[in-house]
Amino acid sequence: MSSDNKPTASEPPASDSNLSKSFADRLTFPADGKSSSNGDSSNPTKFNWADEVTTPIDDSKKSAGMEPKDGEKEKSSLGDAQVDGANIYIGGSSLQEPEFDVNVKLADLQADPHNPLFSAKSFDELNLRQELIQGLSVMSFHKPSKIQERALPLLLMNPPRNLIGQSQSGTGKTAAFVLNILSRIDLNTDQPQALVLAPTRELAKQISNVCSIMGAFLQEAGLKVTEAIPNPAMRGQQYRGQVIVGTPGTTMDMIKRRQLDGKGIKILTLDEADNMLDLQGMGDQCKRVKALLPRDVQTVLFSATFPPEVLDFAGVFAPNANQLTLEVEKLTVKGIKQMYLDCDSDEAKYNALVKFYGLMTIASSIIFVHRRTTAAEIERRMTAEGHAVASLTGALEGGDRDEVFNRFRSGEAKVLITTNVLARGIDVQTVTMVINYDIPETAGGKPDFETYLHRIGRTGRFGRTGAALSFVHDKKSWQNLMSICNHFGVEPTKLDTEDWDHVEKMLKQIMKNARNVVEGDGMEG
Template sequence: MSSESPRPTFTELGVAVEITDALAALGITHTFAIQEYTLPIALDGHDLIGQARTGMGKTYGFGVPLLDRVFDSADVAEIDGTPRALVIVPTRELAVQVGNDLERAATNLPLKIFTFYGGTPYEEQIDALKVGVDIVVGTPGRLLDLYKRGALQLDQVAILVLDEADEMLDLGFLPDIEKLMSALTHKHQTMLFSATMPGPILTLARSFLHKPVHIRAETADSAATHKTTRQVVFQAHQMDKEAITARILQAKNRGKTIIFARTKRTAAQVAEDLAARGFSVGSVHGDMGQPAREKSLNAFRSGKIDILVATDVAARGIDIDDVTHVINFQTPDDPMTYVHRIGRTGRAGHDGIAVTLVGYDEVLKWSAIDNELELGQPNPPQWFSTSPELYEALDIPEGASERVGPAQKVLGGSIPRSNPRRSRDRS
């Protein structure tokens, strides 16, 4: 943001100079709306509910006051190696992202931050807790396991954060969260952040938060999707979707792109097809181990690859601001999945394009999404990989072909084997 921004700076809101200096080194000086509204309340130690869509700056909305209070607040005990703050997030990927963001903002602070999640050995995590951790970031299942083992102490936690609470509800983590929250029987501050506020999350807030201030960084009637995201929707024949996708990937000014598929098998197949056409592509799906997932995500973040094919569960928590395009290779199952998918682009003020390929057998599913979100596109047109309308809508050069170079290898693994015992393919 420029110095002429109407939003106040972190300095003007009273954030410690050690933190504002670290943020300034990252090019961050002015707040986003959710940060402007939450910081004064959070810095005073009040409970709050922060409601804003993904990509609106929630991490520093809670992360900056959390760091400030743990570092230098009279009502938070001096750090001694037992956790003073606990941040609970729904997925491994988001845990890593939040942990990294907090580390960057805490560069000038004497605080130890550690990220805990499943799929990795316990030993390293238990050893870290023995040495001392001031701020814990983690997923519900692993945090609860560590607490039950006696490795994670919660009796000195002064600040509790629940991030993406609605996602944790969707993933079935609510019982684990309630157990963790019930373990904090002493006085503490709780901040709950969520894009939506379904009934069970409201009940959770009423049960565990003390007179919370409810902050919305948007008006009550604002759209569910970012205004900075242009949505292009059309019907596509199943046999033509890969050729269409190959042409979309040659659009002018296309940068990092996430392609969503409903199933692991489709995600892997699409990735292999695009790699065979010469594209630099990685895959993230549930059959991959954590090291392989992180390798793909890190390559995508760094720009080593600029296309990531992902399933919905695997992609939750991918928090990258410079994604220019999202492609729904398959129509999502429900409106909120659509919102979360296309929320990966058009983030933090950037422009983005979300393309949805509606299969002929997916028209009813799309109509339900369109009706719920009031998108005004109940009957999308039928386009093919050769349709002039496709080229015009997405600024694809006339010479775009189905292949851009020699075949490449997919970063992230091959097609997973089908398992006849499993009736659902969700991750």
């Protein structure tokens, strides 16, 4: 589109002299370098995403006899030791330990958060079941991550206490809440005792898989993990198993229909809790589910983002909770090359997308759109033109969704078109490019900062580099993207498609970066 229709994020339409400036020049940053959006002052600097982010080499693997492949930089020893989200057997990513410190806020104001009792440097200190120690060893979990060091002692204390944890994707939060669950359940009965709620069936199935793998040595003793997601095969049947992982709507229906007995539930965990407690979304369903459970249930909330209004409600949902945060949470986007493409129209966006197809299939890519109809139309047109793509939206039935997502996770389908249904929590190691075909926005049409952060977090998983490309084509998309960039204090790179060879070379370099190598990372086998 012509630039005279594009205002800045915080100003009305600008003068002609301002309009001649580049996108980065028109981003507004206060003199102190802090973002001006929403009064946020947690971003001390402006990052230039054209700069390459490097990962320091750790010699620990060499001493263990694990040499990297040619051209492969080594990740931290903890990064090789853990996974978060999905496990390696279904194509998940290794954990990359952040450099940030964990902030602890204890509900007991008399307690000292720096007390060594509130930090565990090894899993042995936690007095876990021997079967769990075996499972952790097999999964190469050699030491707790920073969030686990602080979270696990608080989660495992008796009597149980509620916990609210804010930590970036890839810091080990999934393993933390799963270990708490598997430590507390009674295997002598298959009555439901722990309930994990997630916003989508895909994330629920991923968490269920983590529970099963981590608890593999408990299965002979009777461990059973059951998914409470829409499933015609479970119609009229009782949901049995100590651990139930599901979506709020289905779980609530099953409890009301007495197919799921909630009387014995002693742990309620919400993953992506900010999304789950959004009163405009699933917050009401989660409140109703909790109301059907025992009053003394241990409530655990984890998320990478917690907007202030949601955090206030979280404090009501999980009263008297201990709280954990990782400092500088806004730096989660570091290592992801953020770019934008200036298009003249919707049709120009589609033509650009088709031009990017060859680059998107170097590894795997996700194209995020705002509406299901857009996803269906792009899939139809690209398929008709001979391009292999898949589409996953809420319009698909459960079994079809599972089939599409399994094709994408296995690498059979390398380009996935989706709505925000896959914006959160999903871990597919091979994803190296995310395209914001539509800029994320709230129900009121405002820029959606949290969804942008979660979307681009599907690439650059756990310390690797990745590419995030946003399309703008009109005044609104331009303004929303600028607001998002201001909010996070970033300076994206404009792609000049007049020099396609340069664009292709730059993106190939990002996607083939050593930290994106998926074979032989020392964890297979």
